[in-house]
Amino acid sequence: MARMDSNGALTSEPVSSRCEQRLADCGIRPTAQRVRIASLLLSAPQHLSAEQILANLRSSGARVSKATVYNTLNLFASHGLIRLLSVDGSRAWFDSNVDAHYHFHDTSSGALIDVPVPEVEFSRLPPAPPGTEVAGIDLVIRLRKKAS
Amino acid sequence: MARMDSNGALTSEPVSSRCEQRLADCGIRPTAQRVRIASLLLSAPQHLSAEQILANLRSSGARVSKATVYNTLNLFASHGLIRLLSVDGSRAWFDSNVDAHYHFHDTSSGALIDVPVPEVEFSRLPPAPPGTEVAGIDLVIRLRKKAS
């Protein structure tokens, strides 16, 4: 089961309609650009930069502007569809996995690797300061090439 | 015991000479600008942005350029005198505390608060991937205003 979507790309129906559904569930109007960005990013657990997403969409023939990519990613992040990571200062990374998890960051290659929750256990955490509560825990285990 | 330093500012000798010593220990030539930046940043455990450091130095009468502030902060960081933090994507924060510790990040005020090592205990951590070793652990506990 396949058909032409509104941009002329051959798409398998389940993927894009699953994305449209997720957008609709968030009250986000599923425009062509948004569905394409969602289909790309949400197809697997991954970390992409805005520039990577823009390049990928354009190389597959889509007509998208940089502003729309940024607007869309911020929109998705504010609705909890994706997660914005600040792991190095250079740029933002958008994580399609919004379930709780942590990261390895290889400082020599720049690679980001997921660390599932069960692989980390906290036996002690400090209480949140008065008037605040914990909104989330960002754990980045920085890696370097082994010396030995 | 006080004297005029090379920029005409009244400085207590122990502070600047302690900084000069720390720079010398790292093989960093203790120029006037570097000593001023070190004196400001290393006087207490704190988190400052490049712009804050530039503004502070200039308001106290120092002649420093933005480029020198950035060059100096990167130099200090590469020698382990300070630590560069990527906590929100907006800008870099320079932490004068290079001992192992973690952070609270209040997402409403932007405040950054130190969390001492003993307040966090890991009962389980994943092994570093083959060929790599752990260079450090960045833990940021994100805070929001308490709802109740």
Add this chain to the structure above:
DNA sequence: TTCCTTGCAAAACTTTTGCATTAAA
């Protein structure tokens, strides 16, 4: 003299914004 550091301005980069145009309901 020789090498390193600084200041200034410009460049490089990432991200946001204003506004006219286009698409969606």
Add this chain to the structure above:
DNA sequence: TTTAATGCAAAAGTTTTGCAAGGAA
């Protein structure tokens, strides 16, 4: 038709760089 989304270019903000001038050894 009415509202919202898009594209483009320009703006904004942070950080880096090139190069001439200044300072230390």
